[in-house]
Amino acid sequence: MSGTIRDEAAIVGMGSTALSSKGGLEEDELTLACLAISAAIDDAGLEPSDVDGLALFDMESKREVEVARNLGLGEITFFAEVGYGGGAACATVGHAAMAVASGQCDVAVAWRARKRAAKSTRVWSQAPKRLDDSDQWTRPAGLLRPVDEIAMLTRRYMHEYGVTREQLANVALTLRRHANRNPRAAMYEKTLDLDQYLSARWISEPLCLFDNCLESDGALAVVITSAERARDLPHEPIYVHAYSQGLPEQHQIMSNFFCEDPLRGPSHAAARRLWANSDLKPHDVSCAQIYDAFSPLIPLSLEGYGFCERGEGAAFTEDGGLDWDGGRLPVNTSGGSLSEAYVHGFNHVIEAVRQLRGESTAQVEDASSCLVTSGECVPTSALLLRN
Amino acid sequence: MESGWILPDLSNEATRGFWDGCAEGELRIQTCSDCGATRMPPRPMCPRCRSVDYGWTAMSGEGRIWSFVVAHPPLLPAYAEIAPYPVVTVELLEDPMIRIVGGLVGGPGLDAASVDTKTIEIGDPVHVVFAKVEDVTIPRWTGAKWA
Numbered sequence: 001m002s003g004t005i006r007d008e009a010a011i012v013g014m015g016s017t018a019l020s021s022k023g024g025l026e027e028d029e030l031t032l033a034c035l036a037i038s039a040a041i042d043d044a045g046l047e048p049s050d051v052d053g054l055a056l057f058d059m060e061s062k063r064e065v066e067v068a069r070n071l072g073l074g075e076i077t078f079f080a081e082v083g084y085g086g087g088a089a090c091a092t093v094g095h096a097a098m099a100v101a102s103g104q105c106d107v108a109v110a111w112r113a114r115k116r117a118a119k120s121t122r123v124w125s126q127a128p129k130r131l132d133d134s135d136q137w138t139r140p141a142g143l144l145r146p147v148d149e150i151a152m153l154t155r156r157y158m159h160e161y162g163v164t165r166e167q168l169a170n171v172a173l174t175l176r177r178h179a180n181r182n183p184r185a186a187m188y189e190k191t192l193d194l195d196q197y198l199s200a201r202w203i204s205e206p207l208c209l210f211d212n213c214l215e216s217d218g219a220l221a222v223v224i225t226s227a228e229r230a231r232d233l234p235h236e237p238i239y240v241h242a243y244s245q246g247l248p249e250q251h252q253i254m255s256n257f258f259c260e261d262p263l264r265g266p267s268h269a270a271a272r273r274l275w276a277n278s279d280l281k282p283h284d285v286s287c288a289q290i291y292d293a294f295s296p297l298i299p300l301s302l303e304g305y306g307f308c309e310r311g312e313g314a315a316f317t318e319d320g321g322l323d324w325d326g327g328r329l330p331v332n333t334s335g336g337s338l339s340e341a342y343v344h345g346f347n348h349v350i351e352a353v354r355q356l357r358g359e360s361t362a363q364v365e366d367a368s369s370c371l372v373t374s375g376e377c378v379p380t381s382a383l384l385l386r387n
Numbered sequence: 388m389e390s391g392w393i394l395p396d397l398s399n400e401a402t403r404g405f406w407d408g409c410a411e412g413e414l415r416i417q418t419c420s421d422c423g424a425t426r427m428p429p430r431p432m433c434p435r436c437r438s439v440d441y442g443w444t445a446m447s448g449e450g451r452i453w454s455f456v457v458a459h460p461p462l463l464p465a466y467a468e469i470a471p472y473p474v475v476t477v478e479l480l481e482d483p484m485i486r487i488v489g490g491l492v493g494g495p496g497l498d499a500a501s502v503d504t505k506t507i508e509i510g511d512p513v514h515v516v517f518a519k520v521e522d523v524t525i526p527r528w529t530g531a532k533w534a
């Protein structure tokens with residue numbers, strides 16, 4: 001025994017509602033959550049009464065008790081919540097895997113349900129008028145939105161390492177091409193070229209419209225059980241090979257300009273433990289689903305997870321570096337948050353499962369492992385999955 | 388008067404010294420009474436020595452632009468009125484590890500529209516000015532380039 005949870009738990013089921021970025025969905029968040037979880041339980045070949053563990057975002061509007069009563073779950077013996085929004089997706093799966101591996105439950109569900117397609121749901125537009133948290137150091141100055149905070153880091157990143165807008169465009173354009181292969185993606189039928197990118201309207205300079213993720217309605221869920229039980233279920237088990245969380249020293253959520261090295265984000269902290277607990281190294285990984293609320297988070301995360309040195313993440317995107325077909329590291333093969341849907345990065349977990357089942361619309365040949373990451377710039381988490 | 392701006396809550400013991408300083412026309416940085424380390428943003432405990440005793444040190448208000456953005460709509464109405472507007476993160480000359488975020492303006496009493504955003508560069512020298520919004524005084528930055 002290594003003392004880690006390596007390969008002891010597996011994702012055996014996944015479920016998703018439709019993902020809608022235009023027009024939104026009719027169902028409320030609770031209904032969406034239950035529909036996604038229900039689909040994941042069916043996909044796993046299990047019954048609601050088999051589920052005895054739950055792991056969710058603390059931002060879920062409806063909690064364990066509602067979900068359990070609606071789905072007709074049995075007695076739950078493990079439940080855990082993870083904070084920090086976009087940093088939480090991988091951690092919910094990781095907590096579920098730890099609970100299964102340590103005998104706290106037999107079958108766990110992790111999910112995210114969210115309605116954000118309507119403009120009236122923008123979190124930043126609902127800020128209180130008086131702040132007693134860390135936002136008081138940025139909001140009064142006019143950094144109102146997540147995009148403003150990431151734009152501040154991006155400008156510095158461009159300055160320190162000579163990163164160009166064309167390199168950020170590589171991220172947006174590659175993900176768009178992936179979405180153009182994925183009928184579930186919001187941008188399935190919309191192509192994007194460099195001229196469109198460079199002439200797009202600014203949101204917060206140096207970030208333009210296409211550097212920003214979509215806003216979407218939808219819910220996604222996965223079912224996790226022990227490796228032993230997984231072998232008797234219909235799908236090939238997708239093993240949770242390694243998992244970690246990361247909260248770096250002197251971190252401040254989204255506005256990490258105040259620490260010694262602001263461009264060294266939470267991914268560096270998560271990566272250290274992730275690789276230490278893994279048999280794999282970055283160059284062994286078949287593909288990656290990287291949290292991409294904003295395009296620069298991908299090059300920063302590539303550096304953090306050790307696919308290249310610091311300052312080289314933007315160059316890594318060149319010459320089709322992120323392409324599903326022949327890229328140095330195929331990234332966000334469903335189109336990701338920029339072009340498939342933004343559901344706090346939970347669609348990245350689902351796409352990783354698809355890749356490892358051989359079911360992606362941008363299928364990486366012989367994919368045997370996939371890195372999934374959650375938000376850079378907030379306390380984060382990461383998963384290494386393998387088949 | 389409701390300004391529509393988002394402002395700090397002035398009742399917090401650990402952060403009030405900064406905002407009180409602004410109201411009195413000084414950029415004051417929280418300083419550990421035991422080990423002398425400065426820290427920003429303010430907080431109750433010194434992360435270097437774990438002391439909870441602190442004071443406030445007045446800085447010259449001179450700095451350099453560490454990074455900046457230019458914000459465009461959609462924004463809250465009060466901010467949309469002045470958009471597109473520049474926001475800078477400034478590292479202080481005396482203590483470059485201390486960084487402060489503020490709007491960039493053409494001078495005291497001026498707003499963001501007084502700055503040609505195309506001329507802003509990382510490294511540009513700036514100094515603090517103060518602006519009163521409702522009952523709060525907030526720091527902003529200006530420099531010879533935009534005078």
Ligand SMILES: [Zn+2]
Pocket residue numbers: 419420421422423424433434435436437438
């Ligand atoms: Zn101290």
